[in-house]
Amino acid sequence: MSILAERGQARPATPLPAPLRPVRVLRGRRGEAQRPPTRARVVAGRRPAGAPCAAPRRVPVRWPWLAAxxxxxxxxxxxxxxxxxxSASAPVPAQTATVSVGQGDTLSSLAARFAPDSDASAVVARIEELNRLDGAALVPGLPLTVPVADPATVPAP
Structure with missing residues (x-):
């Protein structure tokens, strides 16, 4: 150390830091062309953040169209x-016939048998009206007055 001291070049006890190297800033994805820092990045459909007309876009009112x-x-x-x-079915027939209720017959089955082209619920309501039925059970052999579309379909008594 004495030799260095005589020449006037003494080394400091702590080493000096290495000079700083410029750091490369990566932008975007790899393969993307590098742009100068003064040029704004343009994305389709968006305005740059520093642009003078960077106000948010107004969404048009759509509720009148939805209401219409x-x-x-x-x-x-x-x-x-x-x-x-x-209803495309024929009205309840005006002609009536008296029939005897068979085993297992219901008002809807009678309506379907004697007035097949008419609305079954309307024919059932007419049968109840003609015979003054109040939801009573049908007994086999009971005579009922039934609207008939074709008198030929009624069995002879």
Missing amino acids: LAVASCLAVTGLGLFGGG
Whole structure:
């Protein structure tokens, strides 16, 4: 150490830090072209953050269209119900005949047998009205007045 001291070049006791190297900043994904730092990154559909017109985009009001669509669909369903819901079956026949109730017969089976083209529930209601039935059970052999579409289908008594 004495030799170094004589020449005037003494080493300090602690080493000096190494000079700093510039750090490379990676942007985006690999393979993406490097842009100069002054150029803003443009993404499709978005404005750059520092742009003067970077205000949030207003979403158009859609509720009037939704309300109009709901009203139109309600009107369509109602119209289909009125025009398409009409019964295509024939009305309850005006002619009547007296028949005897068989074993296992019900009012709906009698309605289907004697007025097949008419609405079964309307024919059952007419049978109950003609015979003054109040939901009573049918007894085999009981005579009932039944609306008949074709008198030829009624068996002879």
